[in-house]
Amino acid sequence: MFQRSFNLGSLQEIDSCLEDAELHRQAALSRSILIQFFASDLEPSEVPGLHERISASFPQAVVVGVTTAGEIHEGGVIQHRTVAVFSFFRQADAVMHACACRRGEEESVGLRLAEELLADGSLMPIKGLLLYATTGRMNAAGLLGGLQGKFGDAPLFGAGAAAYHNAEQAWVFANGTVYRDGAAIIAFRGSELEIRVHPYLGWEPLSRGMTITEIGDPTLIRTLDGIPAADVYEKYLGICGTERFFEHMLEFPLMVDRQGSLLARVPILREPDGSLRLVADVRVGEEVRLSYGNPKHIVIETSDIERKMGDFRPEGLLLFSCYCRRIYLQEAADRETAAFQKFASSSGLYTYGEFYGQGDNLQLHNATMVAVGMREGASPPNITQSDEKSLALPETETKQMEMTSRLARFIGVVVGELEQANAELREIMQTDSLTGLFNRGQMDKLLRQRIGEMEEGDCLSVILLDVDRFKAINDTYGHLAGDEVLQQTAKILRRHADGREAAGRWGGEEFLLILPGIGSDEAVRIAERIRRDLESGDFGDIERVTASFGVTSAMPGEETRRIFKRADEALYAAKHGGRNRVVSFRS
Secondary structure, rough: EEEEEEEEEOHHHHHHHHHHHHHHHHHOOOOOOEEEEEEOOOHHHHHHHHHHHHHHHHOOEEEEEEEEEOOOEEEEOOOEEEEEEEEOOOEEEEEEEEEEEOOOOOOHHHHHHHHHHHHOOOOOOOEEEEEEHHHHOOHHHHHHHHHOOOOOOOOOOEEEOOOOHHHOOEEEEEOOEEEEEEEEEEEEEOOOEEEEEEEEEEEEEEOOOOEEEEEEOOOOEEEEEEEEHHHHHHHHHOOOOOOOOHHHHHHHOOOEOOOOOEEEEOOOOOOOOOOEEEEEOOOOOOOEEEEEEEEHHHHHHHHHHHHHHHHHHOOOOEEEEEEHHHHHHHHHHHHHOHHHHHHHOOOEEEEEEEEEEEOOOEEEOOOOOEEEEEEEOOOOOOOOOOOOHHOOOHHHHHHHHHHHHHHHHHHHHHHHHOOOOOHHHHHHHHHHOOOOOOOOHHHHHHHHHHHHHHOOOOOOEEEEEEEEEEHHHHHHHHHHHHHHHHHHHHHHHHHHOOOOOEEEEEEOEEEEEEEOOOOOOHHHHHHHHHHHHHHHHEOOOOOOEEEEEEEEEOOOOOOOOHHHHHHHHHHHHHHHHHOOOOOEEOO
């Protein structure tokens, strides 16, 4: 493999590259050629002519391009330029498919692209996939959903088209076609081709956790904890709805905890109603936090990725870095990109989202840098190793970053302590201290919630039980023995709650079970099993403990007081019918 990049003023300066003798020599030795353009500005009408000129010089070349919010050339950060990257593969194939993709069509387009790639008839294994898409105007999660699980463990990587000022001017082009809304994907096939991908975040959670309570679509958050999402930025950071709202938000993306992995989500637009438009997807019920860029992690500890790439020994490198990293790091931005040039020709762009994943876990990331190394064949010898001293920052910058990191750590620790204290307080407010079950207030709240979730045809039952002759137990054996009876009863109830049910102490020696999805007949059987376990239980010196049970079912939308009234009447009937029995009153 051979890779070379060029720093151009515009796409029209490509002619000088097309006459380069070394490129033509490499083309004669290569099976396939990939030419990529990372363009700060793009005039769509010029693309067909550009493709014709390239095809005349390199007829076998695959040509793809994407607009940027910053460019990376030979490891250095540049702006308002166009970077052309020529990659020559001796043995591997680079095959591209592209199509338009409007909002609502994303998953079907992903499926179509996957089918086209898998139907090309090649026997060589797919080693990686490069994806460019107009992420600012689509639900990229849907596109990835159509692609995931189709290519084994081959890594997928790439970028969302970006723009310096006007997001409407973010484009992707494939060969001679420009897509305002679309995607282009390149499959790399070859038995000798090796691809290594390393993502790196460096942003860390800062605020307390907030729940996404309403979305308009997968990339539009309406409310967090029930308030307009944009109000969070004004409340905690003083970022109001000004013209520079987007620039300020870039430095503090939201962090989503998804299945144990932290994903950044950068807002790109504040809607008039306070909703936040994102590039990447979110889901109702997910917990998010405001996050900050830890300068120490972003710049100083990027040496870890550089060491890994040094060990891999690539012949070509692509860097996809989020626009917010350039805004946040400013003059120091090239400190996280420069060292890659030591290993191979390194070029890339600043994006509106970074694609990375494998198998069934394909994600659009934000605030992330994704480094992609490629080579054909075995590792070349005598590669230049990373000089860690060259990565060191000037002392003044290091001190400033260290101070920022320590201040953010202090805030994070304080937030963690407050969240722990709040969690303990919530547990105290919700839990009965003697039995460890929910208390009456929490059980009442849970029942109202479950009733509100019911739809026509759903079922829900409750069991109200009372320990028989409990006063006599206290009088005969003492209050400590009575407490032990209540605790043992709670343990029995927990054994019969399989995760869906909620058990609580209703008051004194009364307990309540809420059974969503369970009809009255099954609830009676559950009550009978609990009754038998109590009757045969070991209560120490107390020879026998029994309880009486009242069972009833609920209707969707029914008032909770009516449910409790029926359960109480059923319990009363069980008591006056001889105790140690189950009585059911149907709704």
